[in-house]
Amino acid sequence: MINQEFASQLLEDAVTELSRLPGIGRKTALRLALHILRADENRGVRLGQSIIDMRRGVRYCNSCHNISETDICPICANPSRDNRTICVVETVKDVMSFENTGQFNGLYHVLGGVIAPMDGIGPDSLEIASLVDRVATGDIDEVILALSATMEGETTNFYIYRKLAPFNDVKITQLARGVSVGNEIEYTDEITLGRSLLNRTLFVDSIKR
């Protein structure tokens, strides 16, 4: 508990702001602040300025809603990417994860979450209408639903599937469900095991990769 008057209002202010970050309590915030005070002045100023610059400078791509510093993000603007395939993800972080796989050369669409009525998140809170608009242009061949394999993710998948059903020539796919690489069968749940059996693939294909 730190309830005494801090020796410095400036320190107290910084601790208060730092402790608003997720997973950072007042004790940790104080530890961080004192670290910043001990370290080189330039480094502390650079940290603060980088946060301000990021918050002021980063916007969202008008097309895919990924973070961007320009109206259209570098991925959407990249002419060497397949602009007829859209991978629908929940968050900006998911875009980074899929980019890190090096397995995808299409474009993204960041929903901003999944439908979760319990948390007050309905379809209108998400970027679903703008996804439908992108598909409605007729320039899209495939929409990959890459949402979490949770109840909310599946619900959102189904909602989007119904919204896109009218576009007959658009293929709607979803991520494969199966045993996670590195996981033991013993600890894999039965639903996943069942799906992995149903969707089994040719062994020879896995060797070729």
Next chain:
Amino acid sequence: MINQEFASQLLEDAVTELSRLPGIGRKTALRLALHILRADENRGVRLGQSIIDMRRGVRYCNSCHNISETDICPICANPSRDNRTICVVETVKDVMSFENTGQFNGLYHVLGGVIAPMDGIGPDSLEIASLVDRVATGDIDEVILALSATMEGETTNFYIYRKLAPFNDVKITQLARGVSVGNEIEYTDEITLGRSLLNRTLFVDSIKR
């Protein structure tokens, strides 16, 4: 692992700076940065500005070396405090801890650590000479050694004790060693138990508190 090009250099810069903080890896830094991006713009700017203001504005008290926004910190400048008693502590955080006890009305002296030859911290890296100077003024009645009960803390206690020995009329005390409040005897080490026996206090005194 986040080794791909970030969608935004500004984001990458902020993540890099955040990940320099202790206990914050690149993954956590990214989580914090994305949180800042999702939150209100003013809040993010306020966080960054508070860090800059703190780093630029906070100095150290010329007398006790606690953090301060002025040459002399509020504790040293407070005329209602007992300026003839100095409590010697390791860090700025320790000052806060002792202030939170509400049991001390004297002044402090922040050493900046303890003597630790293994870490390259000798007496000259610490504010020991300035402590001797304060005592040499003749205005001090008691110096309380409030360092950690570790090997390094005890070494530092002894070093300071020897430095202050020439000042015959200054009482040098140290924190009581004993069973921590709330701890069970079963899990208390023998050295502490031995010290707590030797330094036992009148039970009636503990009732009066």
